Amino acid sequence: MSSPLIMVGAGHAHLIALRGWIEQGYQVPPGSILISPEPHAWYSGMMPGMLAGRWQAEQCRIALAPLCDATGLTLHIGRLAHLDADNRLLELDSGEQLRSTVVSINSGAINPAPPDNDQSLAVIGAKPFADLFHYWQTWQAGDSPEKLVILGGGAAAVELALALQKALPRSQLTLLCASRLLAGHPAGAARTTRSLFAQRGITLHENIAVTAIERGSLRSADAPPVAADAVILATGTAPAAWQPQSGLATDKAGFISIDATLQSTSHPQIFASGDCAALAGCPHSGVYAVRQGPILGANLRAQLQGGPPQLRFEPQPRALALLATADRQALACYGPLALRSRAALWLKNRLDTDFMRSLQLDCPPG
Ligand SMILES: Cc1cc2nc3c(=O)[nH]c(=O)nc-3n(C[C@H](O)[C@H](O)[C@H](O)COP(=O)(O)OP(=O)(O)OC[C@H]3O[C@@H](n4cnc5c(N)ncnc54)[C@H](O)[C@@H]3O)c2cc1C
Numbered sequence: 001m002s003s004p005l006i007m008v009g010a011g012h013a014h015l016i017a018l019r020g021w022i023e024q025g026y027q028v029p030p031g032s033i034l035i036s037p038e039p040h041a042w043y044s045g046m047m048p049g050m051l052a053g054r055w056q057a058e059q060c061r062i063a064l065a066p067l068c069d070a071t072g073l074t075l076h077i078g079r080l081a082h083l084d085a086d087n088r089l090l091e092l093d094s095g096e097q098l099r100s101t102v103v104s105i106n107s108g109a110i111n112p113a114p115p116d117n118d119q120s121l122a123v124i125g126a127k128p129f130a131d132l133f134h135y136w137q138t139w140q141a142g143d144s145p146e147k148l149v150i151l152g153g154g155a156a157a158v159e160l161a162l163a164l165q166k167a168l169p170r171s172q173l174t175l176l177c178a179s180r181l182l183a184g185h186p187a188g189a190a191r192t193t194r195s196l197f198a199q200r201g202i203t204l205h206e207n208i209a210v211t212a213i214e215r216g217s218l219r220s221a222d223a224p225p226v227a228a229d230a231v232i233l234a235t236g237t238a239p240a241a242w243q244p245q246s247g248l249a250t251d252k253a254g255f256i257s258i259d260a261t262l263q264s265t266s267h268p269q270i271f272a273s274g275d276c277a278a279l280a281g282c283p284h285s286g287v288y289a290v291r292q293g294p295i296l297g298a299n300l301r302a303q304l305q306g307g308p309p310q311l312r313f314e315p316q317p318r319a320l321a322l323l324a325t326a327d328r329q330a331l332a333c334y335g336p337l338a339l340r341s342r343a344a345l346w347l348k349n350r351l352d353t354d355f356m357r358s359l360q361l362d363c364p365p366g
Pocket residue numbers: 008009010011012013014035036037038040041042044045046047048078079080081106107108109126127128156159160234240273274275276284285286287288289290322
């Protein structure tokens with residue numbers, strides 16, 4: 001039996017699409033499904049604040065059952081393992097097979113890992129967050145690694161380093177980035193971050209591309225090995241293994257190629273959004289995934305009702321980035337400007353809590 005709609009992953013774009021359908025009073029056709037590995041979705045924007053002790057876990061995750069109940073979706077706990085795009089046949093990691101008329105994929109990305117790994121270290125992706133959350137709980141309970149290394153040099157890596165330094169004062173933190181620190185941000189953001197790292201005892205090595213994890217160390221062609229007890233990957237985005245084998249058109253890296261209506265360029269019955277997809281001019285970031293949400297909601301609804309998807313997503317050329325610095329301040333970056341202030345953290349908190357309030361249907365309004 002075929003479902004009218006299967007939504008894979010409760011990423012930002014899907015959550016916003018569901019919120020829109022609730023506001024419009026739209027009910028999906030009976031038999032439609034949302035597949036998610038967990039009964040809730042973590043909100044990455046608040047993760048560093050949670051690790052630093054600013055938020056409780058419940059404030060940072062969204063229960064999916066109320067959103068599904070309100071839109072007529074069935075929540076199916078599972079993980080997509082393989083997609084046969086030509087037949088819109090989905091296989092979950094349990095072996096279960098599902099077929100659908102329309103498929104929408106918003107399952108995020110994984111963190112690229114060093115190509116060689118002898119498994120001598122605990123390697124933890126920043127995403128999916130549940131893994132890092134589990135380690136963080138163990139570390140908080142007193143078993144923190146002596147030497148903790150974060151790989152990556154973007155906003156997520158910086159926020160995680162500052163948050164974990166605060167949470168785990170007994171760990172020696174090192175950040176290794178393959179390029180210059182915060183390369184996609186204004187130069188002032190990197191300067192401020194370098195000085196914060198120096199003040200807080202976080203070791204920073206820039207322009208070191210780690211190619212191997214070997215005998216408890218991180219190895220590169222450019223520098224001596226760096227010893228570690230645990231490694232966190234905040235290395236940007238790589239596609240899930242099933243994506244390049246799905247039959248969907250992808251870019252060179254394996255992200256699903258989509259057009260401005262958020263439909264696959266090869267299979268228009270399949271939509272993709274957020275970090276799993278490749279759209280010209282659209283960076284992989286939560287801000288852009290959120291902005292795709294209303295377009296996705298409208299276009300999926302049109303497709304399910306037999307009409308053509310008409311709304312087009314035009315990525316904005318720049319977006320405000322707010323990096324929490326684990327000291328009651330945040331670093332605001334916009335275009336060439338970077339400024340660290342309490343006002344920036346106030347704004348970040350405001351935007352994050354408004355976002356969560358609009359999606360946490362299980363929480364009383366407050
Ligand atoms: C620590 C950290 C902080 C960040 N802070 C910010 C920020 O402040 N602002 C910003 O713009 N970006 C931020 N980002 C980046 C942001 O998290 C991502 O760009 C964004 O989450 C992408 O959203 P998405 O809609 O693609 O899906 P995601 O939010 O990645 O969600 C994907 C969902 O799909 C599920 N899923 C995964 N695989 C499967 C599968 N096989 N089957 C079914 N379900 C699956 C996952 O469980 C998850 O719920 C941060 C990232 C990190 C790591």
